[in-house]
Amino acid sequence: MENFVFHNPTKLVFGKDTVEKIGEELRKNGIKKVLMIYGGGSIKKNGVYEKVVRSLHDNGITKVELSGIRPNPVLSKVHEAIAVAKKEQVEAILAVGGGSVVDSGKAIAAGYYYEGDIWDAFIGKYAVKKALPLYVVLTMSATGTEMNGNGVITNEETLEKLGFGSKYVYPVVSIVDPTVQYSLPRDQVVYGAIDAISHVMEHYFDVAGSALIDSIDEGIIRTIMSATEKVIEEPENYEARANLCLATTLALNGLTKMGTTGGDWSSHDLQHPLSALKPEVAHGAGLAVVFPAWMTYVRDLISEKLIKFGKNILNLGDDATAERTIDELRRWYKSVGAPITLKELGFTQEDVQKVTQIASKHAPLGKVKRLDTHDIESIYRIAYEF
Amino acid sequence: MENFVFHNPTKLVFGKDTVEKIGEELRKNGIKKVLMIYGGGSIKKNGVYEKVVRSLHDNGITKVELSGIRPNPVLSKVHEAIAVAKKEQVEAILAVGGGSVVDSGKAIAAGYYYEGDIWDAFIGKYAVKKALPLYVVLTMSATGTEMNGNGVITNEETLEKLGFGSKYVYPVVSIVDPTVQYSLPRDQVVYGAIDAISHVMEHYFDVAGSALIDSIDEGIIRTIMSATEKVIEEPENYEARANLCLATTLALNGLTKMGTTGGDWSSHDLQHPLSALKPEVAHGAGLAVVFPAWMTYVRDLISEKLIKFGKNILNLGDDATAERTIDELRRWYKSVGAPITLKELGFTQEDVQKVTQIASKHAPLGKVKRLDTHDIESIYRIAYEF
Numbered sequence: 001m002e003n004f005v006f007h008n009p010t011k012l013v014f015g016k017d018t019v020e021k022i023g024e025e026l027r028k029n030g031i032k033k034v035l036m037i038y039g040g041g042s043i044k045k046n047g048v049y050e051k052v053v054r055s056l057h058d059n060g061i062t063k064v065e066l067s068g069i070r071p072n073p074v075l076s077k078v079h080e081a082i083a084v085a086k087k088e089q090v091e092a093i094l095a096v097g098g099g100s101v102v103d104s105g106k107a108i109a110a111g112y113y114y115e116g117d118i119w120d121a122f123i124g125k126y127a128v129k130k131a132l133p134l135y136v137v138l139t140m141s142a143t144g145t146e147m148n149g150n151g152v153i154t155n156e157e158t159l160e161k162l163g164f165g166s167k168y169v170y171p172v173v174s175i176v177d178p179t180v181q182y183s184l185p186r187d188q189v190v191y192g193a194i195d196a197i198s199h200v201m202e203h204y205f206d207v208a209g210s211a212l213i214d215s216i217d218e219g220i221i222r223t224i225m226s227a228t229e230k231v232i233e234e235p236e237n238y239e240a241r242a243n244l245c246l247a248t249t250l251a252l253n254g255l256t257k258m259g260t261t262g263g264d265w266s267s268h269d270l271q272h273p274l275s276a277l278k279p280e281v282a283h284g285a286g287l288a289v290v291f292p293a294w295m296t297y298v299r300d301l302i303s304e305k306l307i308k309f310g311k312n313i314l315n316l317g318d319d320a321t322a323e324r325t326i327d328e329l330r331r332w333y334k335s336v337g338a339p340i341t342l343k344e345l346g347f348t349q350e351d352v353q354k355v356t357q358i359a360s361k362h363a364p365l366g367k368v369k370r371l372d373t374h375d376i377e378s379i380y381r382i383a384y385e386f
Numbered sequence: 387m388e389n390f391v392f393h394n395p396t397k398l399v400f401g402k403d404t405v406e407k408i409g410e411e412l413r414k415n416g417i418k419k420v421l422m423i424y425g426g427g428s429i430k431k432n433g434v435y436e437k438v439v440r441s442l443h444d445n446g447i448t449k450v451e452l453s454g455i456r457p458n459p460v461l462s463k464v465h466e467a468i469a470v471a472k473k474e475q476v477e478a479i480l481a482v483g484g485g486s487v488v489d490s491g492k493a494i495a496a497g498y499y500y501e502g503d504i505w506d507a508f509i510g511k512y513a514v515k516k517a518l519p520l521y522v523v524l525t526m527s528a529t530g531t532e533m534n535g536n537g538v539i540t541n542e543e544t545l546e547k548l549g550f551g552s553k554y555v556y557p558v559v560s561i562v563d564p565t566v567q568y569s570l571p572r573d574q575v576v577y578g579a580i581d582a583i584s585h586v587m588e589h590y591f592d593v594a595g596s597a598l599i600d601s602i603d604e605g606i607i608r609t610i611m612s613a614t615e616k617v618i619e620e621p622e623n624y625e626a627r628a629n630l631c632l633a634t635t636l637a638l639n640g641l642t643k644m645g646t647t648g649g650d651w652s653s654h655d656l657q658h659p660l661s662a663l664k665p666e667v668a669h670g671a672g673l674a675v676v677f678p679a680w681m682t683y684v685r686d687l688i689s690e691k692l693i694k695f696g697k698n699i700l701n702l703g704d705d706a707t708a709e710r711t712i713d714e715l716r717r718w719y720k721s722v723g724a725p726i727t728l729k730e731l732g733f734t735q736e737d738v739q740k741v742t743q744i745a746s747k748h749a750p751l752g753k754v755k756r757l758d759t760h761d762i763e764s765i766y767r768i769a770y771e772f
């Protein structure tokens with residue numbers, strides 16, 4: 001087990017009918033004016049918008065709205081929002097939506113106090129020193145961003161999809177009401193679940209770890225898999241939905257990171273170019289394709305862990321081998337409707353070259369094996385077609 | 387799954403050679419003078435005292451010392467420390483020790499700003515509104531107090547052992563260095579482990595819960611059991627020690643409470659009178675005796691959960707029954723050297739009457755079954771002798 005520091009100040013308000021509490025949480029902290037950001041308007045269909053607006057009104061909080069944040073959120077929108085936040089002198093950012101909206105909220109919150117281009121925080125040129133307080137009403141569980149200090153944004157000009165992290169952008173309060181996710185399309189649920197599984201796996205397959213966190217990781221992944229199957233069958237099954245939501249939050253709030261070196265993260269680094277090149281590729285869909293391909297490529301380096309994964313998560317018993325574990329994981333991804341090849345995602349052989357080029361910009365990637373350009377291309381080739 | 391709020395602002399600094407970081411953590415937060423409290427002086431033998439003092443000195447922090455806090459810490463000592471803290475105008479409490487020292491630190495921190503007797507916070511007459519910041523260097527993992535807002539103190543006059551909780555007494559920073567626990571006596575390790583297991587069980591056997599947290603609970607308890615066995619054999623096995631330390635912290639930092647109604651806690655309520663009557667009875671030793679007795683008494687109400695416990699934690703497979711699970715848990719307690727009857731703890735039949743009387747003051751206890759005086763006495767009778 002590696003030394004670590006865990007410090008997660010986010011207040012998580014979890015459960016049925018909790019959306020209505022947002023106004024009170026803001027008021028208790030003395031906030032009177034927020035920039036409320038959201039996506040394409042699904043919150044107006046599922047009732048969340050109305051509940052939030054009423055709660056703000058009832059608590060005497062003024063809002064400025066900015067909508068239209070899209071999946072794989074882009075830097076230009078962040079710039080636009082920072083300008084509005086400055087002009088309107090808001091006291092906090094209120095992100096109502098899924099991972100894209102919350103991640104944008106983090107970049108906006110940090111950008112508010114930075115004179116330069118906030119993209120500097122993503123390319124390592126600026127260490128965030130201050131940020132507006134961020135409040136979250138989560139409408140889709142997937143990335144875990146509701147309870148951590150990280151965000152991912154795509155720069156449309158450079159085609160780079162990069163992350164930044166800062167202790168200043170942990171949400172002050174995050175409200176997670178599983179019932180507002182009843183109406184999510186099936187593919188979003190599945191890709192969210194795969195994203196969360198992948199977050200746990202990045203830590204599980206780290207070069208360091210512990211028996212304790214391994215056992216917690218295994219419990220989280222098992223729960224996500226069974227809850228996902230249940231939610232697909234019965235979208236309004238509260239228990240399954242709540243288990244899935246909470247598991248995705250715990251997957252990336254620092255718990256699964258304890259005692260590791262911080263995670264491998266090469267599969268995420270290999271996914272980001274996919275969505276950067278084809279923004280219609282959901283993050284979770286890309287991960288379903290690249291993570292098993294990465295496992296296959298580094299199989300001999302993680303074979304013991306793969307066998308443990310097969311036994312303790314996939315119930316393979318004494319039949320578990322590294323290869324069977326990967327096959328079974330892929331089989332499960334397929335069973336819930338996820339793609340498992342780049343071809344299914346619409347990539348051509350030429351595209352493989354392109355994403356290799358984008359991913360290689362930040363090579364070497366990962367820790368289990370430090371991936372160079374050759375390794376990266378090899379993994380994309382494995383992912384291309386089985 | 388019940389609705390819940392999780393908000394744990396403690397910064398956990400975990401790992402080898404982390405004791406030395408205490409001065410820096412205080413300095414970064416602008417603190418210049420602390421009341422340093424500790425117990426019977428074991429920290430002078432294992433090197434922790436020297437490391438803390440040097441770290442404070444190197445960071446320009448002045449200290450006032452108060453030692454002699456004993457296991458099952460008493461209210462009179464808390465009063466004494468509050469007087470010193472006020473007289474010396476300290477800016478923070480620095481607790482260096484195990485659960486007793488940290489719990490005393492919480493009462494002192496809260497008492498500093500209260501005009502009346504801080505015992506009022508324990509009997510529900512005062513809701514804490516402010517406290518001095520509390521910093522912790524943990525030297526024995528057991529109660530989980532290093533990462534929560536609760537403390538337990540014994541009032542020697544009334545023989546009551548009661549707890550209080552407040553968001554203001556979460557430690558600001560807790561340093562957990564597993565290596566400083568290498569020299570702990572075996573019985574303290576075992577009782578610490580049983581205390582932590584009991585904390586998880588209070589939530590596991592709650593009247594509400596979730597598949598996710600159950601699976602995490604199971605992983606934590608399994609890890610505590612195997613790590614305890616290893617640490618008994620090899621006290622300086624870092625991995626086992628680190629797993630045990632981290633598991634005890636996670637057992638009561640709010641994670642295992644998520645989605646429950648807050649835990650049953652009647653076994654703890656039944657243990658406290660044991661230590662109040664006989665202060666030499668370690669908290670974990672008392673729990674090893676009363677928890678299985680409680681399980682036996684309410685067996686039919688929790689039989690499904692007991693079977694799950696037997697299968698997923700004790701590896702009983704398809705042979706798991708409620709009765710076998712309780713037997714096996716007791717057998718494990720015995721195997722690591724814990725008492726499993728009140729008789730072994732030196733209690734007489736007359737003492738059973740006395741503890742029944744003390745425990746009944748706060749009846750009904752628990753949630754799985756609301757225990758009245760008759761129930762309480764029956765459980766103590768089961769615990770008396772097998």
